Amino acid sequence: MFKQRRGRSKQGDGAAVLVAEAPAYAVTLDSVTKTYRTGATEVRALDGVSLGLRRGSFTAVMGPSGSGKSTFLHCAAGLDQPTSGTVWLGDTELTRLDEKQLTVQRRTRIGFVFQAYNLIPSLSVRDNITLPLRFSGVPVDEAWLAQIVQEVGLGDRLTHRPSELSGGQQQRVAIARALITRPEAVFADEPTGALDSRTGKQVLQLMRSLVDSLGQTILMVTHDPVAASWADRVVFLADGRLAGELADPTAETVAAHLTHLGEW
Incomplete structure (x- = not known):
């Protein structure tokens, strides 16, 4: 459904030159099915399910319990094989990898x-932020x-331990850790679920700014229409299938769409 663009030809001094071009989509799912027995x-x-996440976009995924949200995230992020x-992650087909x-x-x-937050207390x-680099043997x-x-x-x-931080600060550490490897995409699963509304708003503002200022691609699974309203678009799932989407969502339009998913 979504074609990956790997390059284009450019004329220079009378000769065709192949110019590398990043795929338009950071993540692509094409006819993905996942069954459990x-x-x-x-x-x-x-x-x-077929869906593409454009680079530098913020997408929220919503749906009732059992709609397939977590499975969608796990397959999209390479945590589970469909x-x-x-x-695809950029131009790499994850479903071909061991x-x-x-x-x-x-x-x-x-x-x-x-x-x-999954921070290491000690x-x-x-050190929590740079832990992925340590695992990979990559210098900071x-x-x-x-x-x-x-x-x-x-x-x-930077010198504090997680126990010395508030919940919102700990989630900020987790977000920084997610960014330290310069990832092509960040997957967030209910990132504000353990936070109060004020702190959750601050975390969502941060995620929004990372998309706007750094061009980061973010996919967020959430049950909260207010959280989803910070995204560029909201994708709805019902019974494991796509059930519509909203561009430029508001909390009100998201909530209204959710109420009709049962009819879908």
Whole structure:
């Protein structure tokens, strides 16, 4: 459904030159189906889902419990392999990779933010942020670290431990950790679920600014229409299938759409 553009020809001094061009989509799902079998029972969590995430976009995924939101995120992020269909990260087809190769992709090209901050209590904020680089044996780019820390507002907290931070600050550490490898996409699963409304708004403002200022691609699974309204578009799932989408959403239009998913 979504074609990956790998390059284009350009005339220069009378000769055709191949110019590298990044795919228009950071993440692409094409006819993705995921089924689970328990004994004689088969559950189709995703049913032929095709969707592209344009680079530098903020997409929210919503739907009732059991609609396939988590399965969608897991397949899109290479955490789980679909039963059929293809998933692309840029110009790399994740569905062709084995688990070892997928681990490398997740570690170097994908960022994750979850409801639980998943910080290591014994490490400082700096060490928590740079942990993915340590796992990969990659030296810290101090200039990039400084920029990220400034973006997330943690410049005076680098030597603190997670227990010395508020919930919102801990989530900011998790977001900075997700960004440290310069990922092609960040996947956020209910990132404000454990936060109060004021702190959640601050985290959403931060995510919005990362898209606008850094061109980061973010996909967020959420149940909250207010959280979804910070995205460029909202994609709805019902019974494992796409059930519409909204561009330039508001909390009111998202809530109204959700009320009609049962009719769909």
